Amino acid sequence: MHDSIPSQLSDDNLVAAIKHLCxxxxxATASMVAHLAxxxxxxxxxxxxxxxxxxxxCEVLALSEHETYNRIEVARAGxxxxxxxxRLADGSxxxxxxxxxxxxLTSENEExxxxxxxxxxxxxxxxxxAARFPRPDVATSIRKxxxxxxxxxxxxxQSGPESPQALLAPTESVxxxxxxxxxxxxxxxxxxxxxxxxxxxVRPLAPQRYExxxxxxxxxxxxxxxxxxxxxHTIPSGDPAEIIDRALSALLDQLAKKKQAATERPxxxxxxxxxxxxxxxxxxxxxxxxxxxxRCAFVATSGRRCAERGFLELHHVRPYGVGxxxxxxxxxxxxxTHNAYEADLFYVHRQxxxxxTRSGPSSPPRGVVPDRSTTRIGAGPGVP
Numbered sequence: 001m002h003d004s005i006p007s008q009l010s011d012d013n014l015v016a017a018i019k020h021l022c023x024x025x026x027x028a029t030a031s032m033v034a035h036l037a038x039x040x041x042x043x044x045x046x047x048x049x050x051x052x053x054x055x056x057x058c059e060v061l062a063l064s065e066h067e068t069y070n071r072i073e074v075a076r077a078g079x080x081x082x083x084x085x086x087r088l089a090d091g092s093x094x095x096x097x098x099x100x101x102x103x104x105l106t107s108e109n110e111e112x113x114x115x116x117x118x119x120x121x122x123x124x125x126x127x128x129x130a131a132r133f134p135r136p137d138v139a140t141s142i143r144k145x146x147x148x149x150x151x152x153x154x155x156x157x158q159s160g161p162e163s164p165q166a167l168l169a170p171t172e173s174v175x176x177x178x179x180x181x182x183x184x185x186x187x188x189x190x191x192x193x194x195x196x197x198x199x200x201x202v203r204p205l206a207p208q209r210y211e212x213x214x215x216x217x218x219x220x221x222x223x224x225x226x227x228x229x230x231x232x233h234t235i236p237s238g239d240p241a242e243i244i245d246r247a248l249s250a251l252l253d254q255l256a257k258k259k260q261a262a263t264e265r266p267x268x269x270x271x272x273x274x275x276x277x278x279x280x281x282x283x284x285x286x287x288x289x290x291x292x293x294x295r296c297a298f299v300a301t302s303g304r305r306c307a308e309r310g311f312l313e314l315h316h317v318r319p320y321g322v323g324x325x326x327x328x329x330x331x332x333x334x335x336x337t338h339n340a341y342e343a344d345l346f347y348v349h350r351q352x353x354x355x356x357t358r359s360g361p362s363s364p365p366r367g368v369v370p371d372r373s374t375t376r377i378g379a380g381p382g383v384p
Contacts, residue, residue: 023091030089037075070095077102081110092118097125104133127204134206140240142224145215212241260294261285280314280326287328288314298338308335315339319346 009017036057039045045056057068074095078085084101087093093101097120101113116132117125201213227247228238235242256262261282296306315334318324334342 026091027089029095030085033071033075033078033088033095034085036071037079040072040075041079070099073099073102077105081105083110083114087114087118096122100125100129104129130204130209131207134209137205137209138211142221142240260289278320278326280331284326284328284331285314288331288333291328292333295333296335296338297332298334298342306335306338308338311336313339315342319343322350 004013004017006014006017036053040053045053048056048060050056050059053072054065054068057063057071058065061068063071074084074088077098078088084093084098084105088095088098093114097117100122101117105113113132116128120128201211203211205211224240224243227243228235228240231243231246232238253262263282263286294309294312296308296312298306300306312333313336314331315338316324316326317330317332320326324330
């Protein structure tokens, strides 16, 4: 079955094949890491003409730098703590979480750390390690990033080596001890003019403490300066972490009113909705959001509930296109993909006269355009 062409497998056989292949892959990875540890111990990479195991893995084994880094760290820790490789083989740890544990493992804490990380995701292991091995807060830094080399080369080619555009602006930094940011703790904001993008960083440092780092436009930096000036009477230090926390609190209040119809004075008796209208009363929105906890309420046949909290939409159990009403009993939160998934199932099964008798992915037959009966949260009446 597992050697069959995937497109020829039934749904159940495809799922079974995927699970089997994952088991095989985990075993192969653990075995490969164990062999890599032995190759490292014998330093066979030196005789092959490479100065390091890292270079050997990248050149001979054609692994990426990231793959190599993970495997070498786990391999070296696995020689001292074989249980680490056993957990890798049975799937209770993956390479990423095993590598995160490797730098902290000792003979005294081996059992504690392995048990704590078992079947945990990377973010969960990061949180636990930050609590177990806390690090100090990072100093706040607001600095202008230098232009990347390719940008400087283009400017130099266009304007000549002596032009002002060809000269890189010096790096400016504001330390945590500066008046603008003195007293700040666990935040790091990197500001740059233009639209140079950097991957955001959110990393736990200690219990309830995080490093947050991102790149922002010059306009955002100016807004931060204005907020620091206007809030000097309550935040004398101008701590960006405190200001951003206040700004996010205000934004969340605004979004709650728009998307969840949140209000401190809800109307006890809401206005009736005109028959056939797509309008969802505010009281119904509040009830659906409260009942579903602000996350997708789709539950699989296995009992697993979708954990998505973004791109939420109001899903009609009985679609609007066939008379479904905007009531709390008929409306449930769904992420965009599960809303579309259930709409497809409903209309395909309705076309076949078998609504509620099947489960699994499907596509509407030719000529059938499903009314997905979607009401985007906060979209307002009349928005499909």
